[in-house]
Amino acid sequence: MGYWQNKVLPKIMKVFDTKAAAAKKAAAAEATKSFDDSKEEISKEFEEKKTELQPKAVEIYEAASPKLKTLVKEPKEAGLKKNSTDVQKFLDELVKIEFPGSKVASETFSKFGASYASGPVFFVFEKVSTFIVTEEKPAEEPATTTTTTTEKEIVTETQPSSTMAKDTHFYRRGWINRASRSLSSS
Numbered sequence: 001m002g003y004w005q006n007k008v009l010p011k012i013m014k015v016f017d018t019k020a021a022a023a024k025k026a027a028a029a030e031a032t033k034s035f036d037d038s039k040e041e042i043s044k045e046f047e048e049k050k051t052e053l054q055p056k057a058v059e060i061y062e063a064a065s066p067k068l069k070t071l072v073k074e075p076k077e078a079g080l081k082k083n084s085t086d087v088q089k090f091l092d093e094l095v096k097i098e099f100p101g102s103k104v105a106s107e108t109f110s111k112f113g114a115s116y117a118s119g120p121v122f123f124v125f126e127k128v129s130t131f132i133v134t135e136e137k138p139a140e141e142p143a144t145t146t147t148t149t150t151e152k153e154i155v156t157e158t159q160p161s162s163t164m165a166k167d168t169h170f171y172r173r174g175w176i177n178r179a180s181r182s183l184s185s186s
Contacts, residue, residue, distance in 0.1 A: 028116030031108045035120040042101040046127055054131045056097040061132060064090055072129055075122045081114040087121065
């Protein structure tokens with residue numbers, strides 16, 4: 001009974017302690033608010049150091065995992081929570097090159113977690129994403145159409161769509177006729 005009261009029960013109480021959670025939430029809100037107040041200064045510092053930071057930031061970005069790359073391009077809180085260790089490593093690498101705002105974002109993220117520190121992290125990701133060149137994928141062309149012209153006739157060949165092939169298959173089996181008969185008899 002002594003082990004239960006000394007070891008297990010305090011850990012359970014710590015999990016369900018709402019006062020500690022409220023204090024953590026308030027501290028995270030304060031840290032995020034102070035970060036929001038310093039965004040203008042961070043942006044100015046970023047613009048001053050932009051040429052120095054670009055090659056270093058791109059190098060760090062290229063070394064990151066594909067999941068983190070998509071998270072930097074399209075920040076989402078769910079992705080931040082899933083890849084929290086990768087995000088922390090990425091922020092630590094940005095701190096090493098003295099990327100503006102990364103130190104505060106990294107500290108806030110490590111202290112309070114992904115759910116409370118998403119604002120500062122997304123701001124840093126937004127600044128990093130300005131260095132990244134996005135490659136647009138060419139749009140895929142629809143079904144290929146070939147036209148052959150002769151003196152007397154014009155022939156147009158089109159690839160059949162998948163729905164037309166399915167309808168033909170069902171028609172051959174007689175399923176479409178059966179379905180139309182059952183609908184018309186109702």
